[in-house]
Structures are given as C-alpha cells and as structure tokens.
Amino acid sequence: MKLEERLFLDRFNVHEDNHLIVDTSKCTECSLKPCTFVCPVDDYNWDGGKLIISYEGCLECGACEVVCPFDKIKVMSPPAGKGVSFRFG
Amino acid sequence: MHADGEKFDAIVVGAGPAGTTAALTMAKEGMRVALLERGEYPGAKNVFGGVLYRWPLEEIIPKFWETAPLERQIVDHRFMVMAKDSGLLMSFKVDGKDKAPYNGYTAIRAKFDRWYASKAEEAGVLLANSVAVDDVITENGKVVGVRAGQGAENELYASVVIGADGVNSSVAVKTGLRNPPDPDEVAIGVKEVVELPSETIEARFNLRKGEGARMETIGCTHGKMGGGFIYTNSSSLSVGVVILLSHLMELQMKPYTLLDEFKSHQMIEPLIAGGKAKEYSAHLIPEAGYSRLPRLYGDGVMIVGDAAFLCSYPEGTNLAMASGMIAGKAALHAKKNNDFSANSLSAYQKMLAESYAMKEMKRKSSSHKQLIQNPRLFGVYPDLVGELLADMLHINGELKSLKHKRAIKKFRQKIGLLRAIRDAYSARGMAP
Numbered sequence: 001m002k003l004e005e006r007l008f009l010d011r012f013n014v015h016e017d018n019h020l021i022v023d024t025s026k027c028t029e030c031s032l033k034p035c036t037f038v039c040p041v042d043d044y045n046w047d048g049g050k051l052i053i054s055y056e057g058c059l060e061c062g063a064c065e066v067v068c069p070f071d072k073i074k075v076m077s078p079p080a081g082k083g084v085s086f087r088f089g
Numbered sequence: 090m091h092a093d094g095e096k097f098d099a100i101v102v103g104a105g106p107a108g109t110t111a112a113l114t115m116a117k118e119g120m121r122v123a124l125l126e127r128g129e130y131p132g133a134k135n136v137f138g139g140v141l142y143r144w145p146l147e148e149i150i151p152k153f154w155e156t157a158p159l160e161r162q163i164v165d166h167r168f169m170v171m172a173k174d175s176g177l178l179m180s181f182k183v184d185g186k187d188k189a190p191y192n193g194y195t196a197i198r199a200k201f202d203r204w205y206a207s208k209a210e211e212a213g214v215l216l217a218n219s220v221a222v223d224d225v226i227t228e229n230g231k232v233v234g235v236r237a238g239q240g241a242e243n244e245l246y247a248s249v250v251i252g253a254d255g256v257n258s259s260v261a262v263k264t265g266l267r268n269p270p271d272p273d274e275v276a277i278g279v280k281e282v283v284e285l286p287s288e289t290i291e292a293r294f295n296l297r298k299g300e301g302a303r304m305e306t307i308g309c310t311h312g313k314m315g316g317g318f319i320y321t322n323s324s325s326l327s328v329g330v331v332i333l334l335s336h337l338m339e340l341q342m343k344p345y346t347l348l349d350e351f352k353s354h355q356m357i358e359p360l361i362a363g364g365k366a367k368e369y370s371a372h373l374i375p376e377a378g379y380s381r382l383p384r385l386y387g388d389g390v391m392i393v394g395d396a397a398f399l400c401s402y403p404e405g406t407n408l409a410m411a412s413g414m415i416a417g418k419a420a421l422h423a424k425k426n427n428d429f430s431a432n433s434l435s436a437y438q439k440m441l442a443e444s445y446a447m448k449e450m451k452r453k454s455s456s457h458k459q460l461i462q463n464p465r466l467f468g469v470y471p472d473l474v475g476e477l478l479a480d481m482l483h484i485n486g487e488l489k490s491l492k493h494k495r496a497i498k499k500f501r502q503k504i505g506l507l508r509a510i511r512d513a514y515s516a517r518g519m520a521p
Binding site for chain 1: 345368
C-alpha cells in the first residue's frame with residue numbers, strides 16, 4: 001500500500017505551526033541522515049543538499065528526535081487537541 | 090489557580106492506562122485529582138498491539154469485562170518463526186484455563202481508554218482533554234504544578250504531579266528523572282488496522298464466536314531485534330511490525346517497508362486478504378529494560394507506565410496499570426502524612442520493586458541486553474529452521490538419514506552447539 005493511501009486513512013486535526021523543531025545546521029555533516037528513513041510518514045526528505053521537513057501526516061511517534069545523531073530535532077506536542085487523532089489506536 | 094488558593098491534591102499528566110489507574114486509585118479514596126490529556130479524547134494518541142490482561146485491572150474495576158469495550162477474549166496463542174520464503178506456526182490453546190473470566194483481551198484503545206477514563210470521572214476525577222502539558226513548575230527544587238501553554242491561566246498546581254505522559258514523556262525529562270530515550274532504548278512499531286467480517290476472522294484463525302488469537306512472529310526484521318504481530322479484534326485485525334530503533338538505523342530501511350514485507354509474506358497475506366485498511370499508526374515502545382530504569386520519583390513527582398520505561402514484551406498495559414496503582418497508593422500515603430517529599434514518595438519505588446511488574450522486568454534484564462547486542466535469534470535461527478524443515482519435508486527419493494546428516498552439518502556450520510546453548514540462555518527472557 002502506498003504511503004499516501006495509508007495517510008488518507010488517518011484523522012488529523014490540522015494545525016498551522018510546524019511542531020517539528022529542527023536545527024538543520026548539522027545536516028550536511030550527518031552522513032547517515034536517519035530521520036530520512038525512520039520516519040513512518042516520510043516527513044524528512046533530503047533534497048538538493050538540504051533537509052525538507054514537512055509535518056503533515058506526522059503520527060507523533062518521536063522517532064526522528066531519538067535518532068538524530070546531533071540532537072537537533074525536537075518533536076513538540078501539536079497544540080492542544082490537534083494533530084493525529086487515532087480512531088482505533 | 091495558585092493565586093486564589095485553588096489547588097488539586099494531584100495532577101496526572103496523560104489519560105492512558107497508567108495515568109487513569111493512578112487517578113482512579115487516588116480519587117476513590119477522596120483525593121482531588123485532575124487528569125490532563127493532550128489528545129481530544131483519551132486514547133487519541135495511543136497505539137496498541139497487544140493483549141490487555143485481566144491482572145491488575147480487575148483489582149481496580151472488579152468484573153470490568155462485563156462493561157468495558159473489549160474486542161475478543163484471547164484463547165489462542167500463536168508464535169511463528171518466519172524466514173523469507175517459509176514460516177513455522179505454533180498455536181496453543183488450553184481448555185479449562187481459557188474460559189470466562191478470560192486471562193486477556195484485545196482492545197481498541199481509542200474506545201477502551203475513553204471508557205476507562207470515564208470510570209475515573211465517575212470516581213470524582215476531573216478529566217480535561219485537549220490539554221498539552223509542556224512543562225512542570227518547580228519551587229525550591231520541588232515540583233508544584235504543570236504548565237500547559239503560556240501565562241498564569243495555563244498553570245495548574247497540586248501537591249503531587251504524576252507523569253503518565255508516555256514514552257516521550259516531558260514530565261520525566263523536565264524533572265530530570267530520565268533523559269530522552271536513546272535509539273537502543275526504544276523500538277518503533279508501525280501498524281495497520283485491517284477490517285474483516287467477524288466470521289471471516291473466526292474461520293481464518295480457527296476460533297469460535299467471540300474468541301480471539303494473538304500471533305507474534307520472529308524472523309521478519311532482517312535479522313534485527315523485533316518481530317511482527319497480528320491481534321484479532323471483533324471485526325478487524327491489528328497487523329504490525331516492531332523493530333529496535335538502533336537496529337532500524339543499521340538496516341537503513343523505512344519501517345513501513347518492513348510492514349509491507351510482513352503483510353505480503355505467504356504466512357500473513359491469506360489471513361488479511363480482502364481486508365480493508367482502516368488506520369495507519371506508529372508509536373515508540375520502551376525497550377530500555379530493567380538495568381536502565383530511571384528513578385521513578387522526586388520531590389512532588391512520580392512517573393508511571395511508558396513514561397517510566399515500564400514495558401517489557403509481552404506486557405505493557407498491565408505494567409502501566411500496576412505502576413499507576415502503586416503510585417496512587419504512595420500518593421494516598423503521602424496525603425495522609427501531608428508529606429510529598431521525595432523521601433515520602435520513595436515508597437512508590439519500594440512497593441513497585443516488590444510487585445510482579447518489577448520482578449518480571451528484572452528477570453528479563455540480562456537476557457534483554459544480550460538480545461540487543463546479539464540478535465541471532467531474530468535472523469540466523471529462523472532462517473535455519475526454514476531451511477532444515479524445507480529439506481526434511483521435501484520427499485524426493487533421497488534418504489532421510491542423509492538429510493539428517495546434512496542438517497547436523499549445517500547446524501554446526503551456522504551456529505554450533507556451544508553457541509546454541511549460549512543463545513538459548515540469552516533467549517530465556519523471551520520465554521512467554
């Protein structure tokens with residue numbers, strides 16, 4: 001199943017500000033770039049020498065923050081009641 | 090709220106199984122408790138692939154199974170050893186033990202957690218949904234409240250704060266009780282809920298009406314620590330894969346690729362065929378093990394459940410509830426003595442150490458470490474099992490005695506007797 005189809009299944013209460021706070025100053029030094037593959041919804045993409053971060057579809061697992069070798073990712077909670085709302089969970 | 094003197098006895102951050110249990114335990118004995126949940130309802134941020142065991146919930150809500158929104162009673166325990174092109178499935182049922190009240194149930198957490206929190210409300214707990222706690226308030230090193238946004242109107246004060254805010258707990262980190270997890274302290278789980286008619290589920294899993302199966306699989310994580318699972322709900326299956334985050338980093342794979350591989354395996358595909366995907370979710374699971382458990386209390390604060398890394402396969406929700414219950418009892422004791430200092434709240438960790446929950450975690454401790462360092466169990470063994478059985482079960486005119494000799498040779502080459510003994514010893518914590 002394609003990721004887009006998967007995300008279409010989930011319910012999100014959309015919020016405006018990106019809750020993924022990333023300092024990209026070390027990204028070029030980072031050879032592994034684990035955020036680009038551990039994210040279950042591909043919110044991190046390396047494109048043309050820089051990190052493109054989207055927060056749409058974020059399932060709030062926090063894996064990106066844990067794997068960043070430079071501790072430059074902070075996953076904030078989306079504003080109260082916003083973000084993903086699992087109907088099954 | 091501090092200014093006009095209004096103050097709760099306890100604030101519980103997070104309305105999952107640990108937090109709701111703590112809140113309920115305290116409110117039942119008359120404490121004034123606020124239960125704060127960042128999701129729009131309890132369960133909105135939670136992901137479950139597992140069994141909700143009767144213990145210790147029935148101590149908190151006797152005969153909960155008569156009213157709780159449960160999916161299926163688990164009567165069939167299935168374990169699978171999977172290789173790329175083969176699978177060995179074991180299924181275990183026992184008559185007599187597996188009858189009402191059942192030992193464990195599957196549950197849809199968005200329903201269950203909401204029901205459970207409503208029980209806490211009935212006991213007098215103030216449940217506030219859509220409240221995202223982002224900091225704790227301290228005075229002279231003692232935790233005195235929480236902050237959910239900017240400004241005094243978003244401050245709430247209490248004699249004790251209980252952090253039940255999950256694996257990514259801000260209470261645990263802000264109070265300095267533990268650091269954010271390292272990649273070898275958590276696994277990532279990705280899961281789909283796949284809808285199927287209940288009769289189809291019963292036919293495919295060899296179940297009677299209302300009965301359920303749990304199925305856990307090793308050998309589907311490219312030789313890394315982790316596994317796959319299917320849990321049967323009433324009219325859906327929870328299908329997912331879990332892998333230690335540091336091992337996923339070594340593989341450099343996307344977690345949903347592992348899920349796709351698992352779903353398309355010949356042992357899994359027929360079980361979910363024709364099902365309609367209803368939800369995709371992901372969550373971190375504490376895998377720190379006993380040796381890296383943090384201190385669970387401080388001045389005016391305790392941490393419970395996933396926030397305290399209290400999780401150990403195949404048990405999570407019950408350890409969460411057990412820790413919530415014991416923390417609640419420690420808070421009641423503290424209230425009685427009007428002493429919420431670290432010294433007073435240390436009773437929580439002492440009581441927990443004597444509990445089943447902590448003793449189980451301790452038992453698995455060294456085994457857990459060995460499995461992380463040396464995950465042969467998750468790759469080398471499943472592959473060998475598949476290879477040997479395929480050879481043995483394939484009748485082609487070659488004498489079995491020759492096949493047996495070949496099997497022994499392969500076993501010696503790939504593993505060796507001494508190593509097998511060592512591996513069996515390190516796998517003891519996996520034993521159900």
